[in-house]
Amino acid sequence: MSRLIRLDRTGHTELAEWSIDGDGVHRARTAFAAELDHGYFAVATGPDGGAEQVRELPLNAELVVLRRPIAGG
Amino acid sequence: MTDSAAAPDTALALVGVLPELAAVAWRPRVDEAALERIDRRWTRWTIGQEVPFLLTAAGLPWLSPVLGILSVAALGFAWLIPHLYANRGAGVVAPPRPWGAPPTDRPDEHAERRALGLLADLVGHDARVTLSQTGFVLERGRFGVWLLGPAGALLVRPGARRVQSYCVHATGEPLPRADRIAHLLLALRADEAGFATVANLSFSGARWRVRRCLDTPARDALDAAVALAAR
Numbered sequence: 683m684s685r686l687i688r689l690d691r692t693g694h695t696e697l698a699e700w701s702i703d704g705d706g707v708h709r710a711r712t713a714f715a716a717e718l719d720h721g722y723f724a725v726a727t728g729p730d731g732g733a734e735q736v737r738e739l740p741l742n743a744e745l746v747v748l749r750r751p752i753a754g755g
Numbered sequence: 756m757t758d759s760a761a762a763p764d765t766a767l768a769l770v771g772v773l774p775e776l777a778a779v780a781w782r783p784r785v786d787e788a789a790l791e792r793i794d795r796r797w798t799r800w801t802i803g804q805e806v807p808f809l810l811t812a813a814g815l816p817w818l819s820p821v822l823g824i825l826s827v828a829a830l831g832f833a834w835l836i837p838h839l840y841a842n843r844g845a846g847v848v849a850p851p852r853p854w855g856a857p858p859t860d861r862p863d864e865h866a867e868r869r870a871l872g873l874l875a876d877l878v879g880h881d882a883r884v885t886l887s888q889t890g891f892v893l894e895r896g897r898f899g900v901w902l903l904g905p906a907g908a909l910l911v912r913p914g915a916r917r918v919q920s921y922c923v924h925a926t927g928e929p930l931p932r933a934d935r936i937a938h939l940l941l942a943l944r945a946d947e948a949g950f951a952t953v954a955n956l957s958f959s960g961a962r963w964r965v966r967r968c969l970d971t972p973a974r975d976a977l978d979a980a981v982a983l984a985a986r
Contacts, residue, residue: 733944
């Protein structure tokens, strides 16, 4: 199962789980879009330590993390 | 592209750029040549500040031995000014100072543990060991080895003689310490050049100058970063 989580003040919150065959995809996409509307950015992480900034839910990613913007200063 | 400290040869190819770059559109995107220019500029700046004090310290006793006391003062300034810059650079990974205010709006202990668990899952084995021992995350990138704290990062440049300090933090609500580090780690992995562009550079100079301004956990993490850079 792939997971969509949001980094927040609770540590993190799991918003949705889905599988590549379609289970939970609609719910995950809905949650993903809602969090992007709230100003979160999404990063898809791979098991080997890579990460990629994404704007659509990558269904084949194991873990998608929603984070707040960063800023200098 | 960045590599996990534990799996330096297996990172994904990265294609995205940080959306935060839109907020600093006037800044040219950082690359290796830009970082080298920054290093040279800081070196020239430091030399330019040191030389007048050192010449003063050397010349005054020739005019009159009694002026030796002013030479000592000039040497003191020659030591103090670079130290102040290095101290500012070290401050990017210093623990947040409460400034006398009670920590009323901080995430609770459960949130800290939950965030730390996720961060540990995101990093490789070696970086996890450093995280548990020091509270900092190490990440190897194209520009060097990054030491990530909750509100800033140190970049140990190739060769490990120089360090660059960056102020950068997650915006929005108060977050657990490990979550703030996770924000920086994810942004760094997604777009290292973008990360260095968004962050504010606060210091570039000799590693030993910064190291002596760090507290023990950050100093241990910096030593681990140097060891990783040497591999």
